[in-house]
Structure formats: C-alpha cells, structure tokens
Amino acid sequence: MSYVKVCALADIAAGTALAVEVDGTPVALARTAGDEVFAVNDVCSHAEVSLAEGEVENGTIECWLHGSCFDLRTGKPTNPPATQPVATYRVKVRDGDVYVSLGSED
Known part of the structure; x- marks a missing residue:
C-alpha cells in the first residue's frame, strides 16, 4: 500500500479538519483534541458537501449543512x-x- 504526503501536521489545528486531495479523491483530514489524525472521504453521503468544513468533536466529524455526524x-x-x-x-x-x-x- 502506498502513502502520499498530504500536508504538515501543523496545518491541522487540534479539533479541526482540512480538505486535501489524494490522487483525485477528496479527503477530509480530521485532528482530534487528543491529537489523533483520521482521514475520511470529504463528500457527505447525504448532501454531497465537504465534510472538512464541519466540526470535529468526540471522534466524529459533523456535516455543516444538515448535521449528519x-x-x-x-x-x-x-x-x-x-x-x-x-x-x-x-x-x-x-x-x-x-x-x-x-x-x-495486499
């Protein structure tokens, strides 16, 4: 499996998310208050908007449009x-x- 460098850790403040693109795929990087970093597809499965614009809290990311977590x-x-x-x-x-x-x- 290959990893792609997407940003510096300092680019993501704790408790926030950052939108990046990996090989044409939109990815939301989320950094928790506990300093863990997660990556999910950046398109909400309900409203097809960027999840990176939402809030990161308690191990979840919330869609800013309709509140899906x-x-x-x-x-x-x-x-x-x-x-x-x-x-x-x-x-x-x-x-x-x-x-x-x-x-x-593999």
Missing part, C-alpha cells in the same frame, strides 16, 4: 439524516508530516 474510525453515520457511511483511509504521521493511503493492504 460520521465516526472518524469507521465512517459510519452516528445520527441522521445520513444513512450511508463515508470511506475511511489509513493515515501515518511521520516527522511532522501527514501521509494518507487510499488503498488496502
């Missing part, structure tokens, strides 16, 4: 109106940089 570990919606999950991606933080892999392990 998605679990950052699984991508599953934790409340309506969304009923479909968003894809999650692997993340590595190394030497102050954030790397994302869209692929699965």
Whole structure:
C-alpha cells in the first residue's frame, strides 16, 4: 500500500479538519483534541458537501449543512439524516508530516 504526503501536521489545528486531495479523491483530514489524525472521504453521503468544513468533536466529524455526524474510525453515520457511511483511509504521521493511503493492504 502506498502513502502520499498530504500536508504538515501543523496545518491541522487540534479539533479541526482540512480538505486535501489524494490522487483525485477528496479527503477530509480530521485532528482530534487528543491529537489523533483520521482521514475520511470529504463528500457527505447525504448532501454531497465537504465534510472538512464541519466540526470535529468526540471522534466524529459533523456535516455543516444538515448535521449528519460520521465516526472518524469507521465512517459510519452516528445520527441522521445520513444513512450511508463515508470511506475511511489509513493515515501515518511521520516527522511532522501527514501521509494518507487510499488503498488496502495486499
């Protein structure tokens, strides 16, 4: 599986998200207050808007438009109106940089 460098860790403040693109795929990077970094598809499965513009709290990212929340570990919606999950991606933080892999392990 290949990882792509997407930004510096310092580019994502704790408790916020950042929109990036990996090989043409929109990705929302979310940094929790506990300093964990997660990557999910940046398109809400309900309203097709950027999740990176939403709030990051308690291990979820909230869509700013209708309030759907998605679990950052699984991508599953934790409340309506969304009923479909968003894809999650692997993340590595190394030497102050954030790397994302869209692929699965071989």
